[in-house]
Amino acid sequence: MTSAAPGRPKQARALSGGSEGHEVPSVGAEVLLAVESLTRRFGGLVAVNAVTLDLRRGEVHAVIGTNGAGKSTLINMLSGEIGASEGRISLDGEDITGRAQFRRALAGVGRSYQRTTIFPEFTVLENCRLAAQAATPKPWALWQSAKSCAESNASAREALAAAGLDGVADRIAGTLSHGAKRQLEVAMCLATKPRVLLLDEPLAGMGAEETERMLALLERLKQSHAILLVEHDMDAVFRIADRITVMVNGTVIATGDPASIRQNPEVRIAYLGEEH
Numbered sequence: 001m002t003s004a005a006p007g008r009p010k011q012a013r014a015l016s017g018g019s020e021g022h023e024v025p026s027v028g029a030e031v032l033l034a035v036e037s038l039t040r041r042f043g044g045l046v047a048v049n050a051v052t053l054d055l056r057r058g059e060v061h062a063v064i065g066t067n068g069a070g071k072s073t074l075i076n077m078l079s080g081e082i083g084a085s086e087g088r089i090s091l092d093g094e095d096i097t098g099r100a101q102f103r104r105a106l107a108g109v110g111r112s113y114q115r116t117t118i119f120p121e122f123t124v125l126e127n128c129r130l131a132a133q134a135a136t137p138k139p140w141a142l143w144q145s146a147k148s149c150a151e152s153n154a155s156a157r158e159a160l161a162a163a164g165l166d167g168v169a170d171r172i173a174g175t176l177s178h179g180a181k182r183q184l185e186v187a188m189c190l191a192t193k194p195r196v197l198l199l200d201e202p203l204a205g206m207g208a209e210e211t212e213r214m215l216a217l218l219e220r221l222k223q224s225h226a227i228l229l230v231e232h233d234m235d236a237v238f239r240i241a242d243r244i245t246v247m248v249n250g251t252v253i254a255t256g257d258p259a260s261i262r263q264n265p266e267v268r269i270a271y272l273g274e275e276h
Ligand SMILES: Nc1ncnc2c1ncn2[C@@H]1O[C@H](COP(=O)(O)OP(=O)(O)OP(=O)(O)O)[C@@H](O)[C@H]1O
Pocket: 042, 045, 047, 065, 066, 067, 068, 069, 070, 071, 072, 073, 074
């Protein structure tokens, strides 16, 4: 019998089923970002231990795990914010393990953060335009005003439309609801024209309606992107993910479609405290 560990009702509900399993993703889906045996040590602590996973266009690949499992460290290594101790990251087959963050962003790896990173006093469009400009720096065109940069404007408008925010382009970003701010962060990420989206807890602090809106957005975005989703909302993860990787203490204990993860005995022990 399944018994939920105290304080983990959402995990318990998600793992105990109630919704149908997803189809196993198509084997031939295009791998954009490949991670092989990626390890990160902090002194004696192995925060991420030989993690191997693929991010494919057309898929939401969720990485879940209890606090301190190494999810943020993994995302930080993929975006280039921190270096890897060992292992390899490739984008379209090209080794990018040693590339600086801005060069990875230029190559198509975009990320959103756990914390809100918008400029609250600027409009929604201005926030997106700044993100677009940061992604296509033109040091020789410093005299151009931001507004005149047609390319950045076009990217910003396109990103807002994709994120469903074109109706609030002229609103001051700080006045948006929490959910719309998180959507704006995704839009800012889209303005950099990524092919791979690394999303760190995009649903944090959202109400039910905002969550639905974000999930619908991810569903649309995955058609043309490979998405890595680090998220604590297990109900949402089990609904949206095509593939789930489960980490415990830096190590992957299981990878598979939601139905197989839900049934996996090791996952159930790690999440629910079930006995063999
Ligand atoms: N800069 C750092 N220096 C030393 N230890 C760190 C550093 N960053 C993370 N760690 C440690 O690495 C381990 C993994 O942390 P990480 O933040 O990646 O986990 P997480 O799965 O993202 O957790 P959470 O769900 O709470 O965000 C933890 O033990 C953490 O204390």
